[in-house]
Each structure stands twice: as structure tokens, then as C-alpha cells.
Amino acid sequence: MCQRCEEPERPEEQYLIEVLDEIRENGWCVQGVLGTGSRPPWAYTAGLTVQGLPELIVTGLLPHRAMRLLNAAAEQSLCTGPPVPGEQWLLPRLPRLEIVQLSAPAAHLDIAVCCYGTGIEARQLVYADSAGRFPWSPQYNSGRGGQPVLGVRRA
Template sequence: MCEQCEDRPRYLAEILDRIEEYGWCVQGVLGTGSRPPWAYSVGLTAHGLPELVVTGLPPHPAILLLSALADRSFASGPPHPGELFSLRGLPSVEVVELTSPSTHLSIAVSLYGPDVRALQLVHADEAGLFPWSPSYRDGRGGQPVLGTRADG
């Protein structure tokens, strides 16, 4: 059993301590079997910003991507659905608004309630293709998109 499941009040207190110290933190969820990993920010809501989510990336690149976009959100506002951008050393990203954040961001919802807003940072594969392309990752998938594209 994971730490957050064993003693949820203590775990939430630790998360709040991290948020107090750093302004926000990352909650990772390990992939199992056919379910890829995902990670999301917790604490941006307290600053009037949407939380950020990334699916299908290993922990280190997920943290780098979330950190870069959280820093950008604090400095110049959050990205907007449909926005495309590239960050040095990270895959290209398109922003998608989550359809149901409360389904995927359990720690953020525990702290801020069911009306948490969130944006997914949908990343391109090595060929520059996004999950809505049939050729994404040579047809192997691996990155669930948790909302609907702004233009599609």
C-alpha cells in the first residue's frame, strides 16, 4: 500500500508543507501494466492558476516539464488550451483542458475541492507527432489525453 493511502492525513500535511515552502509540488502516479504513469502539480490552485498534468512520461521528464510550465505560469500566466510550444530539451507540447480534473487529481481535489481546474501538457513523440495522429509512437499509444483539443 502506498504512503498516501496508508495515512492520508499525514501525507496531505506533508504535501501542504511542500506547497508552503515551494509554492507548489508534483504528485506522481506510477504506471502499472497497460496504464502509463502520470504526474500533476498540486498547489497552483492556491495561486489562482490551473493545475498542470502530464501523462505517459517517466518521472524525471514529467517533473522537468511540469516545473518549467509552473514557473512560466507564475511569471506570465498559465498556458491556454490549444497553445503549442517547445522548451529546450523537452518534447513539443500542446495544451488541452482536462474534461474532469477531479477524476485524475485526487490530492489536489482533497486540498482544494472538486472545482479544481487543470490543463494537460500533451507531448509529442520523437517524430514530433501528437497522440491524435494514428502514427503517434508508431501506433503504440501510451499517452492518454484527458480532455478535448481546443481546435478539435
């Protein structure tokens, strides 16, 4: 998912060229960031900005699940327009989502910032657990957390 992490000796310029090529070919790419210790992983899109849409981010999912969710949501955004904070989405074979405006996109979307600057917009796709609860519920994930919310929920 992130060859930059897998091949740290590769020059950053070369990696950015490859990212931009993928964006030109596919419309966007998905970048993953591995979790460490108490910090869960996150993944995000880069390339939706060029299409007049906010970038998307998801936290706490393993790379293959994050990529599936982000790709489905990016396709949905292209069809229906940008996700609106506070809106809930139901996408086929994915958990219920609630959209949250990111407070500081530049702090979490490194590659998107390298491509488009610090003024990018982003929305977090906050997903419900298997019982349908969101992270703002104390019972979410049986009280174990695991999905940081990176903005303020619009109720």
C-alpha cells in the same frame, strides 16, 4: 515522487500536511501515479490553484521526466500566465507541448482535490513524440500510443 505510494501505512492526514508544507515552501508540488498493466503513469501539480492558475498534468512519462516537464511548465505559468487550451509551448530542452483542457480534473488529481476541492481547473501538457507528432496522429509513437489525452483537443 509519491511517498504516499511508497509508504501506504502512513496516515493520509500526515501525508497531506507534508504536501501542504511543500506547497507553502515551493509554490507547488508534483504528485506521481504509477501505471498499472495497460494504464500508463501520470503526474500532476498541486498548489498552482492557490496562485490563481490551473493545475497541470502529464500522462505516459516516467516519474523523473514528468517532474522535470511539470516543474518547467509551472514556472512558465507563473511567468506568463495560465496555459491556454490549444496553445503550443516550446520550453527549453523539452518536447513541443500542446495544452488541452482536462474534462474531469477531479478524476485524476486526487491530492489537489484533497487540498482545494472538486472545482479545481487543470490543463494537460500533451507532448510530441521524437518525430514531432502528437497523440491524435495515427503515427504518434510509431502507432504504439502511450499518452492518453484526458480532454478534448481545441484545434
